[in-house]
Amino acid sequence: MRRVENRPNMGDAALALASVAYNLAKIPVHAAERLPGMTRLAADGAVVRARARSYLEARAEEAVDWVLAGRLPDAVARSAIEHQVAERIAAELAEQVDLEVAISAALDSETTERLVHAVLMSPAMQRTIEYVASSPEVRAALTAQSSSLAEEMVSGVRTRAETFDDVAERTVRGWLRRPRPA
Amino acid sequence: MVATAAPRVTSPYAGIATRGIALCIDAAIANGLYIVGAALLGLIGSLVGDLHPQWLVALIAAIGWSIVVGGYFVLFWTTTGQTPGMRMMRLRVVTYRGERVHFARALIRLGGLLLAIIPLFAGFLPVLVDERRRALQDFLARTVVVHFSEPAP
Numbered sequence: 001m002r003r004v005e006n007r008p009n010m011g012d013a014a015l016a017l018a019s020v021a022y023n024l025a026k027i028p029v030h031a032a033e034r035l036p037g038m039t040r041l042a043a044d045g046a047v048v049r050a051r052a053r054s055y056l057e058a059r060a061e062e063a064v065d066w067v068l069a070g071r072l073p074d075a076v077a078r079s080a081i082e083h084q085v086a087e088r089i090a091a092e093l094a095e096q097v098d099l100e101v102a103i104s105a106a107l108d109s110e111t112t113e114r115l116v117h118a119v120l121m122s123p124a125m126q127r128t129i130e131y132v133a134s135s136p137e138v139r140a141a142l143t144a145q146s147s148s149l150a151e152e153m154v155s156g157v158r159t160r161a162e163t164f165d166d167v168a169e170r171t172v173r174g175w176l177r178r179p180r181p182a
Numbered sequence: 183m184v185a186t187a188a189p190r191v192t193s194p195y196a197g198i199a200t201r202g203i204a205l206c207i208d209a210a211i212a213n214g215l216y217i218v219g220a221a222l223l224g225l226i227g228s229l230v231g232d233l234h235p236q237w238l239v240a241l242i243a244a245i246g247w248s249i250v251v252g253g254y255f256v257l258f259w260t261t262t263g264q265t266p267g268m269r270m271m272r273l274r275v276v277t278y279r280g281e282r283v284h285f286a287r288a289l290i291r292l293g294g295l296l297l298a299i300i301p302l303f304a305g306f307l308p309v310l311v312d313e314r315r316r317a318l319q320d321f322l323a324r325t326v327v328v329h330f331s332e333p334a335p
Contacts, residue, residue, distance in 0.1 A: 157271075158200070158272060161197075162199075165197020165199045165315075166197065168197065168198055168199060169310050169315075176311060180313075
């Protein structure tokens with residue numbers, strides 16, 4: 001075991017040699033920096049770099065546009081649906097994260113309470129509530145519900161009264177021994 | 183002659199409970215109208231002073247009550263054949279022939295209704311034994327009270 005630990009690491013040695021080579025290579029570069037006219041040459045190089053970057057960005061944009069215009073995005077979306085990628089991701093998330101705890105923590109936080117209060121008190125929310133409360137659809141629904149409730153109640157009274165009509169008549173006719181003719 | 187003729191009415195006749203509930207609703211509405219109207223008139227009258235003597239006030243009130251309550255029943259019986267209470271209970275008053283009740287017959291029926299109420303509503307007891315479930319006012323005015331399933335036009 002000890003013998004193994006004492007063996008030199010050839011990877012580290014190669015890294016050390018590369019570092020030495022890099023430092024040696026920098027010597028002529030530093031020397032070249034001090035040559036006359038090097039500043040102007042560097043400025044020209046920066047312009048060339050900017051032009052090259054602009055050219056490459058334009059080509060990349062064209063390539064992305066070409067890819068998106070083709071059938072590839074449709075195929076990707078179809079494949080994602082077929083292989084239930086979204087469901088798998090959701091299942092993985094559900095396994096990794098305790099959603100109930102996370103949601104409870106989010107709901108219990110003071111920030112959430114403050115945000116909800118701010119939203120409820122906002123003029124936009126007040127206008128929304130006023131709009132919804134005064135909308136003809138909501139009023140019609142409330143009226144229909146109220147009238148159907150009243151109609152239901154009256155219908156119940158009517159049914160019970162008619163039942164009582166028959167019971168009362170049968171009872172009295174029973175006392176008088178006068179059955180109702182068929 | 184008409185009383186003995188077979189009724190054309192095909193709907194089942196209304197019984198004592200259904201008619202009683204309808205009458206209670208009508209009594210509440212008619213008396214409510216009278217109370218509100220009398221209160222408004224009294225309020226306006228108070229601007230010019232109290233009315234004297236007291237018996238005159240009572241007489242006017244009684245006449246007013248008779249007109250409002252009597253008019254309520256007669257008006258609805260002769261126009262639609264059903265008071266609001268009867269409409270709520272899906273009832274209608276018609277003649278033996280199934281026709282609408284006219285003014286004179288409605289007045290007779292109103293008198294019969296009062297007569298049926300005075301002896302502790304004993305005038306309604308025939309409903310329990312009569313084949314067409316007629317009360318005293320129905321015998322006098324030759325009418326019947328029937329159920330209807332469709333709202334009146």
